[in-house]
Amino acid sequence: MSRVVSWDLPEPAVARRQPFRFGYEVLRGIAQVDFMPNAACGVFFFAALFAAGWQYGLYGLLGTVAGTAAAYGLGVDKERIGAGLEGFNGCLVAVAFAVFLGPGHASTWALALGGALVSAVVTGALVNLLRPWSMPTFTLPFCLIASVMTIAAPGFPRVWHEGSALSALPRSAAGSPALDWDGIGHAFFANVGQIFLMPQWYVGLLFLLGIFVADLVAGLTACLGSVVGIVTAWALGAPASGVTEGLLGYNAVLVAMALGAVFLDRGAWSLGYAAVGAAASTVLTVAVTSFFAPFGGHTLTWPYILTTLFFLAAVPSFPRLRRS
Structure with a gap:
C-alpha cells in the first residue's frame, strides 16, 4: 500500500540485529492498529496507553510482544513481522481482556497472553482465506477472539469478576442528543482513543499525534472520520453521552483512514468515498x-x-477509484 511517511525513528545498523530489531517491530506492531508501520508512531501509542493507566500500557506491550514473538516462532514471513502486521491484533486482544475482565487479576493476565498468542494463528488463517480477494485481515483476529471472550466469560467463574466493565452490557440508546462545545471537543479525540477502548480525550490526542507524526494525510483523514462520526450521530439523534465518549465515532475514524489514506489511491474521489x-x-x-x-x-x-x-469489494465497479 502506498503511504507518505512524514517522520520515523532512525534505525541504526545495530537495530538490524536481534533483539534491537524486535523492539522496532513491536513499536510498528502497535502502530499498525491505525495502519502505520512506523516506530515513532508506536512510541506515541504506547505513551497513550500508559497515560490511560499503567496496567493498560503493560497489557498493550504484552499483547504486541506476544503476537510478534509467536509469529517468529511459527516462521511467519519476516517482511510481515518487520512491518508490524503480526503485532497489532495481539495488542488489541490483550487490552480488550484488561478492559472487559479487569486488569488487576492474574487470570486476566494469563488470558491476555494466551489470546495474543492465539491471534497469530487466527491471523495466519485469515491471511490465507482472504488472499484470493486481495483483502487484508483488518482487525478480524481481534474481533473474533474478543467476541468469544466477552460472550463466554460469564460462564467461567475463575475469569468472571463482578464489577468488571464486561458486566456493563451494551443497551439501547437513551438520553438527550444535545451536544455542547465541550462535548464535541471531547468526542473528537475520544473517537480516536476508543479504537483502543480508551475514552479519555487526552489519550485520543496522543494517538492522533502519533498518526500525524507517521503520516500527515492519514492524520487528516482520521480527523475527517471523527468529524463525520460526530455529525452523523448528532444528525440521527444519538444520545450525547455515547457520542461524547467516542462510542459511535471510532469506527468512522478507522474507515476514513482505510479508504482515504491506506487501501485506495489518495485523491478527492477516495476522500469522498471515505467520508x-x-x-x-x-x-x-x-x-x-x-x-x-x-x-x-x-x-x-x-x-x-x-x-x-464491502466498500473495498465495490471498488472494481468504480473506475474513479483504484486499490493502492
Whole structure:
C-alpha cells in the first residue's frame, strides 16, 4: 500500500540485529492498529496507553510482544513481522481482556497472553482465506477472539469478576442528543482513543499525534472520520453521552483512514468515498451494538471491518477509484 511517511525513528545498523530489531517491530506492531508501520508512531501509542493507566500500557506491550514473538516462532514471513502486521491484533486482544475482565487479576493476565498468542494463528488463517480477494485481515483476529471472550466469560467463574466493565452490557440508546462545545471537543479525540477502548480525550490526542507524526494525510483523514462520526450521530439523534465518549465515532475514524489514506489511491474521489464509508459505519455501529446486546457481546471494531470490506469489494465497479 502506498503511504507518505512524514517522520520515523532512525534505525541504526545495530537495530538490524536481534533483539534491537524486535523492539522496532513491536513499536510498528502497535502502530499498525491505525495502519502505520512506523516506530515513532508506536512510541506515541504506547505513551497513550500508559497515560490511560499503567496496567493498560503493560497489557498493550504484552499483547504486541506476544503476537510478534509467536509469529517468529511459527516462521511467519519476516517482511510481515518487520512491518508490524503480526503485532497489532495481539495488542488489541490483550487490552480488550484488561478492559472487559479487569486488569488487576492474574487470570486476566494469563488470558491476555494466551489470546495474543492465539491471534497469530487466527491471523495466519485469515491471511490465507482472504488472499484470493486481495483483502487484508483488518482487525478480524481481534474481533473474533474478543467476541468469544466477552460472550463466554460469564460462564467461567475463575475469569468472571463482578464489577468488571464486561458486566456493563451494551443497551439501547437513551438520553438527550444535545451536544455542547465541550462535548464535541471531547468526542473528537475520544473517537480516536476508543479504537483502543480508551475514552479519555487526552489519550485520543496522543494517538492522533502519533498518526500525524507517521503520516500527515492519514492524520487528516482520521480527523475527517471523527468529524463525520460526530455529525452523523448528532444528525440521527444519538444520545450525547455515547457520542461524547467516542462510542459511535471510532469506527468512522478507522474507515476514513482505510479508504482515504491506506487501501485506495489518495485523491478527492477516495476522500469522498471515505467520508461516505465513515457515515455508514456510524450507523452500522448502532446496529451491531443492538445485535450483540441480547447475548453480551460488544461492538468492538466489527462495523469498521464490515464497512471497509464491502466498500473495498465495490471498488472494481468504480473506475474513479483504484486499490493502492
